[in-house]
Each structure stands twice: as C-alpha cells, then as structure tokens.
Amino acid sequence: GDKVKQSPSALSLQEGTNSALRCNFSIAATTVQWFLQNPRGSLMNLFYLVPGTKENGRLKSAFDSKESYSTLHIRDAQLEDSGTYFCAAEAFGSWQLIFGSGTQLTVMP
Amino acid sequence: EAGVTQSPRYAVLQEGQAVSFWCDPISGHDTLYWYQQPRDQGPQLLVYFRDEAVIDNSQLPSDRFSAVRPKGTNSTLKIQSAKQGDTATYLCASSRTGGYERLFFGHGTKLSVL
Numbered sequence: 001g002d003k004v005k006q007s008p009s010a011l012s013l014q015e016g017t018n019s020a021l022r023c024n025f026s027i028a029a030t031t032v033q034w035f036l037q038n039p040r041g042s043l044m045n046l047f048y049l050v051p052g053t054k055e056n057g058r059l060k061s062a063f064d065s066k067e068s069y070s071t072l073h074i075r076d077a078q079l080e081d082s083g084t085y086f087c088a089a090e091a092f093g094s095w096q097l098i099f100g101s102g103t104q105l106t107v108m109p
Numbered sequence: 110e111a112g113v114t115q116s117p118r119y120a121v122l123q124e125g126q127a128v129s130f131w132c133d134p135i136s137g138h139d140t141l142y143w144y145q146q147p148r149d150q151g152p153q154l155l156v157y158f159r160d161e162a163v164i165d166n167s168q169l170p171s172d173r174f175s176a177v178r179p180k181g182t183n184s185t186l187k188i189q190s191a192k193q194g195d196t197a198t199y200l201c202a203s204s205r206t207g208g209y210e211r212l213f214f215g216h217g218t219k220l221s222v223l
Contacts, residue, residue, distance in 0.1 A: 004151075033212060041198055043152075043214040086151050088212075095140075096165065097212060099151030 003027045004089050006100035013077045013107050021085055021103045025068040029089035032063045032070045033097060037084040046072070046085075077107045111135065113215035115201050121221045122191045130186045130218045134203030138213075140164075143176055143186050144200040146217070152200055158184065191222045 005024045013019050023032070034046040047054050049063040049070065058078075063070040070087055084104050088097040114133040122128055134141045140159050144152035155174065156166040160181035169176065173192075178184040188195055198217040204210040 035214075040216070041219065042216045043200065043202075045211050045213060048211040088151075096154055096157070099153070101151050102149075 002100070003091075003098050004087060004100040006085075006087060006103050008103060009101065010104040011106070013074075013105065015077060015079060015107055015109050017077055019074045019077060019105070021072040021074075021087075021105075023070045023087035023089070023100055025070075025089050027089060027098065028092040029063075029065060029068065029070075030092050031090040032061075033088045033090075034061055034070075034072050035086045035088065036081075037086060037102070039083060043086070074105075077105075079107050079109065081105060082107045113201055113203050113213055115199075115215035115218055117218055118216070119219050119221075121223065123223055124192055125190050128188050128191060128220065130199050130201075132184045132186070132201030132215060134182070134184070134201070135213055138203035138205050139181070140204045140206065140210075141178055141184050142202040142204075142212070143184070144202065144214075146198045146200055148197070155186070188220075191220075193222045196220060196222045 003026050007022050032049045035043045037043045047061045051065040053062040058075045060073045084102040086102045088099045116131050120128050142157040143155045146152045156169045156176045158178040173189045176186045198219045200217045202212045202214045204212045
C-alpha cells in the first residue's frame, strides 16, 4: 500500500476560504516536507518539519510523528495558491523522501 | 543564490533513441537526487549522490538508465534506449548533508517518448 497517503486527491475552493490537506504515513516518518507544484511543473518547497508546527503567512503546517500524519492549512485562499500540493516523508534510518500522490487544488474567483 | 538548473526543458524521442539530462545543483549542496514523475503522480526517486558517490540507485532501471556526478557538482542522467513507459518529467533536486535538510528542485525535463 501507499507509504504516504494524501487526501483529498483534488479540491476546489472559492477565493478567500480556508482548507486543510492531510498526509497519513505507514512508515516511521522522522521529518516531513510540503511542496507546491505550479501548473508549469516547478516544485517549490513550502515547509520542512520535524514534529511540531510551522507557520508562514497564510500557510500553517503540523507534523505529529506519534500519530503518523501531517496537515497543511491554507487560510484565505488566493488564485495563486492553485496547483498540486505534495507531502514527502523521510523515514527513520533513510535519507530518502517518499512522496505522496498529491492534492490538486483549484482556487476559483 | 541560483536555484537548481536543468536542461533541456523538453525532449521528444522515438522509441529506441537515447537522451541525456543535465543538472547543476545549488552551490554548496553535496547531495543530488534524480526523480521521475509520471503524469498525475508524485516524484519517485531514481538515484541519489553524496558528492560523486552513488548512495542509492536501487530504483534506477540499470539496463537502460545511467547517472553520473564525476566531480561532485553537475550530474547527467542518461537513457540509452528510451521506451514509451519512460514518458515522464525528470526532476533534479539538491540538498545539503543528504537528509534532515530541505530539498530544492529544478524545473524538470519533460520527456515524451513516441
């Protein structure tokens, strides 16, 4: 099965609303990274997390290693937030990042 | 600070042809990764290097794919005899220290094998 499972797979939002994306891990994740892939294909690193939370502007992310999940909250969604969000986990004892399948987010005016 | 640079941006091949992708990581990043991203999927690791050494190439189809990083800086990924199933975006990424550090990606090379 999927070692990193993202939900939902797709999401549509009205501009100005809030949303939450989630990743569940079936591996012992030690760190998590969140990325946004824009429509041109470029992957931008949003967060690097050890267990705990981080906030950057309208984005907030949390990683709970004991419960094996991470979340990404988007507040006051803007059109430029559209794209595919990927989470990736680093497993204990490994230097590899394992990616989820992504959440395709569309923000509508 | 310059980001991760990849070339070419696009490649279109017939089956059986060869192609090479080139990557220049962020200066000072000792770890370099090559990922394959099929359409509508997440990136999947092919191979990664610490300096010039291959750390893990277990996911690299060794009969047709090869990757080198001879001086521990730039890297080349080569497909000897492309197949339609190789159609994907090939992403290069780099980080410091090979783990427990943020990963930065290039814009990728979009490969279509006809």
